[in-house]
Amino acid sequence: MPRLETIIGGIFFATLIAGVGAIIASKNKAKSVRRRYTWQAGGIALEAVAFLFFGLMSIYLSKASERPTITGSIIEIKQFHGKHPSSELIVAAPSGDTARIHSQCQGDWLHVGDVVTVRYVRYDRTLLDLKVMSGGQAGLRLQESDQTLWAGLLAAIGIAFGIGAVHTWQSAPDESEEEIESEPTDTDGPDPGSILNIN
Numbered sequence: 001m002p003r004l005e006t007i008i009g010g011i012f013f014a015t016l017i018a019g020v021g022a023i024i025a026s027k028n029k030a031k032s033v034r035r036r037y038t039w040q041a042g043g044i045a046l047e048a049v050a051f052l053f054f055g056l057m058s059i060y061l062s063k064a065s066e067r068p069t070i071t072g073s074i075i076e077i078k079q080f081h082g083k084h085p086s087s088e089l090i091v092a093a094p095s096g097d098t099a100r101i102h103s104q105c106q107g108d109w110l111h112v113g114d115v116v117t118v119r120y121v122r123y124d125r126t127l128l129d130l131k132v133m134s135g136g137q138a139g140l141r142l143q144e145s146d147q148t149l150w151a152g153l154l155a156a157i158g159i160a161f162g163i164g165a166v167h168t169w170q171s172a173p174d175e176s177e178e179e180i181e182s183e184p185t186d187t188d189g190p191d192p193g194s195i196l197n198i199n
Helices: 004-025 033-064 148-171 175-182 192-198
Strands: 069-080 086-092 098-103 115-121 126-134 141-143
Touching (some): 004 033, 033 148, 069 098, 098 115
Parallel strands (some): 098 126
Antiparallel strands (some): 069 086, 069 115, 086 098, 115 126, 126 141
């Protein structure tokens, strides 16, 4: 059964892609001007829904989730290098329980076999507090925050998209304005065919 985090991420990306598709469809000049505005506003609105949904759900589930503590040995460490280094470690307790935990720290000073006490968010496995109990770095402690600040930023982006969608919708011309714009003008002089008929 997929994790709740995976389901929410899937809904986010599906809605995001649908919004991008609607915005691309709004560029089709075969549609009337008003319909193009409508498609564009709808696409931006879908983007707003995606960011708001993901941000607010992440905040709620993170705050509502259990925050258990586990003490055990590190049995696996994966380190991710780059602009935003991070690490993932698996801690196994003597009881047989295991926890896969994400850290925003690269964790070069942690080693397989170190005994650690870790407190984390069960929903997204985010590390909150880690203390090394034994090993070469015994006594060291690492504290991190949950991801609610980042999720709040995503929700704010959703609000901005929502404002943009409303503005785009309100900027759409009325059908009467489209008809006026599409009516031919006589600035180019009389129709040559009519002159021939007169002659």
